[in-house]
Amino acid sequence: MRPDEAYEAALDCFVRRVLEDESAAEFRSAMRDLVRLVLPLSVCHSISQLVLKCLMPGLPDIYQGGESWLLTVTDPDNRQPVDFAGRADALRRLSAKAPSTSSGSISPDVALAPDFKLDVTAKLLRFRRDHRSMMSRGDYGRLRTKGPRASSVVAFERTERQCHLVVAVPRLVERTAGKSGWPAGSAFGEDTAVRLPSRISNWTHILSGEMVTGYRAWAPLSEIAQGWPWVVLYGRE
DSSP states (O other), X not given: OOOOHHHHHHHHHHHXXXXXXXXXXXXXXXXXXXXXXXXXXXXXXXXXXXXXXXXSSSOOOOOTTTTSOOOSSSSSOTTSOOOHHHHHHHHHHHHHSOGGGGOSOOOHHHHTSTTHHHHHHHHXXXXXXXXXXXXXXXXXXXXXXXXXXXXXXXXXXXXXXXXXXXXXXXXXXXXXXXXXXXXXXXXXXXXXEEEOOTTOOEEEETTTXXXXXXXXXXXXXXHHTTTOXXXXXXXXX
């Protein structure tokens, strides 16, 4: 490498002035407003990608350290050391929590908490481990959706014998999709529904741990999601 020291010094000076100088206060304020605008949906889309990566056919590829949020300029930034001890401590802490602590509605603030993405990653990978045959040899097929937000949902099913996994996650959601800017609940789902296998009436939401019962055929996303933007249901005939 041949670093240009003069260029790097000028760039360092520019960045410091943008972050600290009083003359750049208006820029910093505008940047904060932009981040507040895009952050909720960015978080939602990131978890949607994680769910798809772990549950669609194939093997999930997760960069070391990428199990938790990486708020860096490049994603993933694999030039930095990974705090494996900290990740292990966080996993032990999450495993010690009672199942009920993960239930209930999810907000952007909750989703951006340091351990949230790690918790979701662990649950998805444990499901893969516990259902290896379904993940490696089970059938895969598209699930039908209908309603105002049908085009903003990726939905599919994995099956093996009497075991069924249903996945429906938001995609390409514009900021006006819900009153709160967060794609969950009736404000986002409206009358959008996904067609569930009619042979099953009792499901477990893998991420929240809650039971989803009483739905056959068309099911409203805002109800079966249990307050989460991401639907990951497992059931047996």
